[in-house]
Amino acid sequence: MAEVLALICGVWAQEFPDDEYYYYDYEETTTARPKKAPKPKKQPKAPKATTEAPTTPIPTPEKESFIADECSYTLTIPGRELQGACKSMLLDTTVHDLKVELEVLKHANHQLKDDLQKYKAKAEEISDFYDEMQTLTKTWKEIVHWPNIDSKFQPDNESLARLVDGPQYKDCSEVPNKKGKGIYKLRPDDSPWAFNAFCEDGWTVIQRRFDGSVDFAKRWSEFGNGFGDLAGEFWLGLENVHSLTQSGKYTLRVEVANPKLYTAEYPDFSVAGEDDFYRLSLGNMTKGTLDGMSNVDGQKFSTPAYDNDNWNQNCAQYFASGFWYDNCGSDLNTRWCERGCLRWANKYITKSLMKIKKN
Numbered sequence: 001m002a003e004v005l006a007l008i009c010g011v012w013a014q015e016f017p018d019d020e021y022y023y024y025d026y027e028e029t030t031t032a033r034p035k036k037a038p039k040p041k042k043q044p045k046a047p048k049a050t051t052e053a054p055t056t057p058i059p060t061p062e063k064e065s066f067i068a069d070e071c072s073y074t075l076t077i078p079g080r081e082l083q084g085a086c087k088s089m090l091l092d093t094t095v096h097d098l099k100v101e102l103e104v105l106k107h108a109n110h111q112l113k114d115d116l117q118k119y120k121a122k123a124e125e126i127s128d129f130y131d132e133m134q135t136l137t138k139t140w141k142e143i144v145h146w147p148n149i150d151s152k153f154q155p156d157n158e159s160l161a162r163l164v165d166g167p168q169y170k171d172c173s174e175v176p177n178k179k180g181k182g183i184y185k186l187r188p189d190d191s192p193w194a195f196n197a198f199c200e201d202g203w204t205v206i207q208r209r210f211d212g213s214v215d216f217a218k219r220w221s222e223f224g225n226g227f228g229d230l231a232g233e234f235w236l237g238l239e240n241v242h243s244l245t246q247s248g249k250y251t252l253r254v255e256v257a258n259p260k261l262y263t264a265e266y267p268d269f270s271v272a273g274e275d276d277f278y279r280l281s282l283g284n285m286t287k288g289t290l291d292g293m294s295n296v297d298g299q300k301f302s303t304p305a306y307d308n309d310n311w312n313q314n315c316a317q318y319f320a321s322g323f324w325y326d327n328c329g330s331d332l333n334t335r336w337c338e339r340g341c342l343r344w345a346n347k348y349i350t351k352s353l354m355k356i357k358k359n
């Protein structure tokens, strides 16, 4: 038996050399383990005569199984079972690499968690921004809500205050209920007459167009005295505006729509008397979205019969209107049409409102 074992060890040593990757430790599981393993001996040469049977048959080890990582073996030879165990440096290297990779993955996982937190914070920012945009959009819709603009230009007759027989005010800013809209009797300082005017939030409205119901193709005296319906379309009259603005500087606010709303405010507004052809003082636009009048600052008023413009022809005659012109340009008093015939700067508009308030 000892010889057989020696023989097996020799074969094994050939099949699994003791290289840098493996070493083996054998353990007999049978009770017949010899006290001392003999060194392997050279196999006796086979007898030349083919008729002679070999003296001792060489058992062939049989690998029964490779368990898991190829580092544990069970070998069976007749009458004995051997188990082999190995330790793999290659496996150690692999385990080390896996540990390194695990650390890398842990680090990457940590970074992913950080990134996730950042993305969550960003998502909350975007959500807040979205809410803000929703609020702004709502506000914007309220501002440019066209029906509101219509009501701005076209007063609701039933809700209008009509105090033409009541107390007289120097101008609309003295009306107690400044938030209300209505028709009040005004008598500015040093004015020999009183007149009715449309007041709106403390402003005195001097011109309004919105539906073409009033013909604005008027003469010089009509533009001087005023015409139209104070609850609808009207021109307050240059004499009344002159009377108001004699007492100090006013701000002129112009609101026009097509239907987009444009505004312009001029803080140095006044109108001279008829002896100076109702010359306009205006100043530069200080607030608003579209300047349509600063180019006529200092111009005299014109009607078809009184050509005071800077054109070599007659703007008022050409447009059947009365206004302050340079080379024509803006004209809020010309013929009204539904598609937009009134002009403000480079826009054709359908609605206009001119109102003044003392500075």
Ligand SMILES: [Ca+2]
Pocket (backbone or CB within 6 Å): 307, 308, 309, 310, 311, 312, 313, 314, 315
């Ligand atoms: Ca001219």
